[in-house]
Every structure is written in structure tokens, then in C-alpha cells.
Amino acid sequence: xxxxxxSEQKLERVLTQALEGLxxxxxxxxxxxxVVNELERRAALPWWRVSFAHWPAAPxxxxxxxxxxxxxxxxxxxxxxxxxxxxxNEAAALVLxxxxxxxxxxxxxxxxATLLVRIIPPLWLYGGMALGIMLYLALxxxxxxxxRTLYLRPSSVxxxx
Amino acid sequence: MRAYQDMxxxxxxxxxxxDTQAEDIAQEVFIRAxxxxxxxxxxxxxxxxxxxxxxxxxxxxxxxxxKRWRLFSEMRPASEDSDAEAPEMEWEIPDTIxxxxxxxxxxxxxxxxxxxxxxxxxxxxxxxxxEDLSYQEIAIKLNVSLTKIKTDxxxxxxxxxxxxxxxxxxxxxxxx
Numbered sequence: 026x027x028x029x030x031x032s033e034q035k036l037e038r039v040l041t042q043a044l045e046g047l048x049x050x051x052x053x054x055x056x057x058x059x060v061v062n063e064l065e066r067r068a069a070l071p072w073w074r075v076s077f078a079h080w081p082a083a084p085x086x087x088x089x090x091x092x093x094x095x096x097x098x099x100x101x102x103x104x105x106x107x108x109x110x111x112x113x114n115e116a117a118a119l120v121l122x123x124x125x126x127x128x129x130x131x132x133x134x135x136x137x138a139t140l141l142v143r144i145i146p147p148l149w150l151y152g153g154m155a156l157g158i159m160l161y162l163a164l165x166x167x168x169x170x171x172x173r174t175l176y177l178r179p180s181s182v183x184x185x186x
Numbered sequence: 187m188r189a190y191q192d193m194x195x196x197x198x199x200x201x202x203x204x205d206t207q208a209e210d211i212a213q214e215v216f217i218r219a220x221x222x223x224x225x226x227x228x229x230x231x232x233x234x235x236x237x238x239x240x241x242x243x244x245x246x247x248x249x250x251x252x253k254r255w256r257l258f259s260e261m262r263p264a265s266e267d268s269d270a271e272a273p274e275m276e277w278e279i280p281d282t283i284x285x286x287x288x289x290x291x292x293x294x295x296x297x298x299x300x301x302x303x304x305x306x307x308x309x310x311x312x313x314x315x316x317e318d319l320s321y322q323e324i325a326i327k328l329n330v331s332l333t334k335i336k337t338d339x340x341x342x343x344x345x346x347x348x349x350x351x352x353x354x355x356x357x358x359x360x361x362x
Contacts, residue, residue, distance in 0.1 A: 035279050036343050043283045043350060044315045047293045052195035053209055057188070060216045067217075 190233060191216070194240050200312045201244040203301045211247055215240050241317060245327065248305055283350050295353035299346055307342035310335050 072080055080088070108116045142150070194215050199208035218239055219226055226232045284292045300308055309328060313319045321339070325332045 032279055033340060033343075036347060039279060039281070039283050040343050040346060040350075041315065042285070043292065044296060046289070047296060048289050049192040050196040050199050050293070050297065052191040052212065053205075056191055056195065056209060056212055056216075059209070059213050060220075063213060063217060064220060 190236050193233065194236055197237055197240045197317075198244050200297065200300055200316055201241065201309060202248060203303070203305070203308050207247060208244075211240065211243050214243055237317075241313075241327075245309070248309070279347065280351070283347070284353075295350060299349035299353055302349055303342055303345055307338050307345060310339045311342035311346070314339055 067075070072084065077085065077088075107119075191212065194212045195208055198211040198215075199205055202208050202211065215236060219232075219236060222235075226235060229235065284295060287295070300312065303311065310324050313324045313327065314321070319327065321332055321335050324339075325335045328335065
């Protein structure tokens with residue numbers, strides 16, 4: 026076993042002896058009063074100001090029922106507004122009529138991208154990608170530097186050990 | 187509450203390294219205990235329940251502020267977490283420390299020294315030495331690697347030793 030490992034084991038043993046059997050810290054005398062005051066304050070709140078889990082059963086059930094009704098009304102209202110007095114086939118055709126232009130736009134965008142790749146010299150493309158990566162890394166580095174400068178305590182005990 | 191308030195406060199204070207935060211956490215622990223009063227009143231494990239809730243609430247409290255920085259804090263070079271790269275301790279390790287002091291004096295010196303450690307060293311050290319958790323359990327609780335836990339605890343011990351020695355020496359001088 027190395028001298029390094031021996032010294033670590035000795036340090037652990039010495040600190041264990043120093044730390045074991047320490048008495049508890051005495052809680053501040055104000056703690057009990059603080060807890061009682063906070064409990065009284067929370068108890069005095071009306072039920073709608075506390076979290077849903079602590080609501081009385083009747084309002085909870087009513088709230089859930091209202092929410093379900095609202096969601097159902099919204100969905101059904103949307104469906105009826107969309108379908109109206111059309112037949113199912115007419116409604117489906119209306120939906121599909123939106124899909125075709127969308128696909129055409131996607132296809133056109135793809136065509137433009139392909140054309141750009143052909144027109145722009147590859148060196149420019151690689152340069153642009155490299156620039157993007159460099160900017161990303163620079164931003165990441167700035168974030169790390171800001172963290173080390175602004176957040177880490179410079180004199181954290183033991184960090185330099 | 188009176189039977190457990192010192193235990194709850196001590197656990198929170200040693201983990202958080204801050205008495206004001208510890209008092210806030212202890213207050214929240216007892217409010218939660220009040221909400222579970224019917225279960226805890228007759229439970230023989232009420233003390234364990236309170237200790238677990240205190241530990242978890244303290245870790246949550248501290249986590250809230252460090253989570254956003256975790257990404258960067260784990261960007262340190264791998265060598266910093268490596269056992270092989272751990273520096274040699276440059277001072278002589280005594281056979282005992284603070285042994286000549288009474289429990290209250292030892293407690294004051296240890297708590298003052300713990301407050302000077304950074305969170306990432308104090309938390310695993312306290313969980314290991316005061317809460318009797320294993321390295322593996324601490325790694326899971328703090329959601330960091332086992333290697334990092336071992337390194338942080340080793341560094342925390344190395345940092346704590348001179349603080350305790352200085353604290354003990356200062357106390358001896360005052361007493362003398």
C-alpha cells in the first residue's frame with residue numbers, strides 16, 4: 026500500500042474519531058413559535074388559496090367536472106364549427122385540401138435548398154458550417170467563463186488541494 | 187416537536203452550512219410532519235422519517251440554486267476527478283484531533299469548519315460522516331458519479347483537517 030493511501034486512511038480514521046459522537050446543535054428558541062405561526066397563517070387561508078391537493082372534496086370534484094366539461098365543449102364546438110352541415114366526405118376533403126398546399130411548400134423549400142447547395146461553392150458551405158460551430162463554442166466558452174468568474178467562489182477551501 | 191427539533195436543525199445546519207437556511211428548512215420539515223401527524227404520532231420510525239425529510243429538503247433547497255450551473259460545474263477536466271491525480275497532503279496528520287476538548291467545544295469548532303467548506307465538499311462529507319451513508323448511496327442521492335464523490339470527500343477531509351487544527355489551537359490559546 027502506498028504512503029499516499031496510508032495517509033488518506035489515517036486522515037479518515039482521525040476525522041471519524043473527531044466527528045463521531047458530536048452533540049446535536051441546539052435549535053433556535055424561535056423555531057417552535059415560527060412553526061406555530063406558519064401553521065396558523067396557512068390554516069387561516071381560504072381553501073381556494075391553498076394547493077389543489079388540500080381543497081375540500083366537493084370543490085375538487087366540481088372543479089374537475091367543470092374542467093372536463095370545458096374541454097369537451099371546446100373539442101365538440103371545434104368539430105361542429107369545422108364540419109357544420111357538411112357530410113363526412115366533404116369534411117375529409119376539406120382537410121386534405123389543406124394538406125396539398127402544405128406539401129407543395131415543403132417540396133418547394135427542398136428544391137430551393139438543393140439549388141443553393143449546387144450554386145454555392147462547397148468551400149463557402151464548409152466555411153459557413155465552421156463559423157457556426159465556432160460561434161456556438163465561443164458562446165459555450167463565454168458561459169463557462171462567466172460561471173467560473175461570477176459564480177464559483179474564488180477562495181473555496183480545499184479546491185486547490 | 188421539542189424531542190426532535192435539535193436533530194432536525196443539526197442535520198439541516200450541517201448539510202446547508204448556514205443557520206438561517208437551516209431554520210427555514212426545519213420549519214418546513216415540521217409543517218410537513220404536522221400534515222402527517224396522524225401517521226407519525228404512533229410511529230416508532232418518526233425520528234427516521236424526520237431525518238430523511240430534513241436531508242431531502244436540504245438537498246432540494248441547495249439544488250435549486252446549483253442546478254442551472256451543473257452543466258458548467260461538470261466541465262472540469264477528467265484529471266480533477268481522478269484518484270490518480272489527487273495531490274499529496276503536505277502536512278503531518280496527527281494521531282488524534284480535538285481529543286482534549288469537550289464535546290461542546292468540539293461541536294463548535296467542527297461546525298465552524300464545515301461552514302467554510304464549499305457545498306460540493308461539505309454535502310458528501312456530512313452525508314458520509316454524520317448520516318452514515320455509503321459512497322454509493324451519496325452518489326445516488328446527489329446524482330453525481332461515484333468517482334467524484336470519493337474525490338470530493340477526500341478533498342473535504344484534506345481541507346477540514348487544517349481548519350480543525352487551527353480551530354483547536356485557537357481555542358487552546360483562548361483557554362490558556
